[in-house]
Amino acid sequence: MATEKQHFDVLIIGAGPIGLACGIEAQKAGKSYVIIDKGTLVNSLYNYPVFMTFFSTSERLEIGGVPFVSINPKPNRNEALEYYRRVTEKFQLNVRLFEEVQSCQKQDGLFQVTTSKTNYEAKNVIIATGFYDIPNLMNIPGEDLPKVIHYYKDPHYYAFSKVLVVGANNSSVDVALETYRKGAEVTMVIRGSEMGPNVKYWVRPDIENRIKEGAIKAYFESNLKEIKEHSAVISTPEGEVEIENDFVAAMTGYQPNFQFLEKLCVTLNENKVPHYNSETMESNVAGMYLAGVVCGGMDTHKWFIENSRVHAEQIMKHIVNMH
Template identity: 40%
Template structure:
């Protein structure tokens, strides 16, 4: 069994930031990632731009310079890759952690690589920085299992000329609608809210509202999708039940933490469904197990959370240092 002082599960921006902070107190943590470094960002829409300015996404005292005011997905991938390399973070990619069990003065961490071969570690501290991206909020309606339904949007080209329904009213939904309209898709945005979300990027909303007023994008407030068929969807709202033509559905309804994995480690869940942790130290109700990044965001699970989640490593390092003292 491989012995480590600390293991970080997840090599997203906040997991990498935590690794750097642990290095600064003399630890050399092993970061285990079930896919590639900053996987969630690699899955963002191809031409996405962040809401945040680059300085608010920096980690490890490495400047994040960009060609424009808002960094792109490609620039972010390059930045975090370089940050990991410069700080010589030990990243073990394509390995999935299956369980964390208390043993003596630490934890036995078990997983497997992409070939199904078992891996086993012992660590005194475990930092869970797994994010939400693998756990979309499902609709729980008939037809959601169809191939035409996706909880992710990458790029608009595959949808040229298609009837596309977007479920949700967040930034991701608005950005997707604009990209799709530009390539000639027939877009309907279905949002259960009564008006536009206050979180929409202020420089994006006017252009989106103009497209709606021109009839180029259909916006259906206070509506929900109740069923998905091969060639149509059923929606329900203030004007009753409607059947509208549809080729593809993008259910951009957000994400949630892997509750089963967390509860199996002994981490309790609050009434709202979010894990229990101390906001000052980031330690969970299980001493020695910490949270970092979007898994500790409680309500908002998007790229903006990197701004504050990158500092979780500072809190964790300070707490571990106090224990060692």
């Protein structure tokens, strides 16, 4: 552990697209800055499914005025990884990866930040940590069995297996269709009476037709009640059903690291929405700002890359005016 403190005007926690955008704005404003991430560059995007396609068009994912050129109208995960890596190279952003923030406390007007590798001192801190680290749990018996996944990468692994998919939004639909096309026997458990309203419009007819023809079995208005080693119990309007099962893909969504925010003294309301000024993005802690999805609390559908890119400019404008 290095003892020499490194001093910056701005310390950014999270090297996702919004964290990188904040770094670019700091650089433009002539502020010294560092971007720290406990994982790899754009770690959440890296953990997306291998064949994932974005809902947004490429220009809406651009940061720093760098064109995002994609072969298709909607870019995929690999194109996004390449784009954000090239943006990082172009601006020669000061990024420190695989370095976890362990504490951040304000003393005498400066933030004292300790990470897994070193110590920093910063006038301002920006939290741009996203929401993909902590899955929403179902809190049912058997959820901790090894056959249960909350993160899905590649359909081949599930070929010729019996896969139970929980959820009715984009991630659930992608898992169901992709594993079905690799020969899996797929069953979906859906809480509502139909697919989620946010399912990608070009995918919706595909999943609805597969269910209609019986290629994918779906239990609507149902809940997964218990997961056993070789089966799963589903609570349906007609009563309980137990089916043979090899894997459970619990695509139940994710949430920001609220404990981390509370540790940094950020106030959360009853819906876990952090307190911040919508003009400046400053939290209840003076000099500590929030950017990106982390601002939405449990509502992780509120902020995306395309509508939270502006947070970087709002924050830097305030920092520049304050100093």
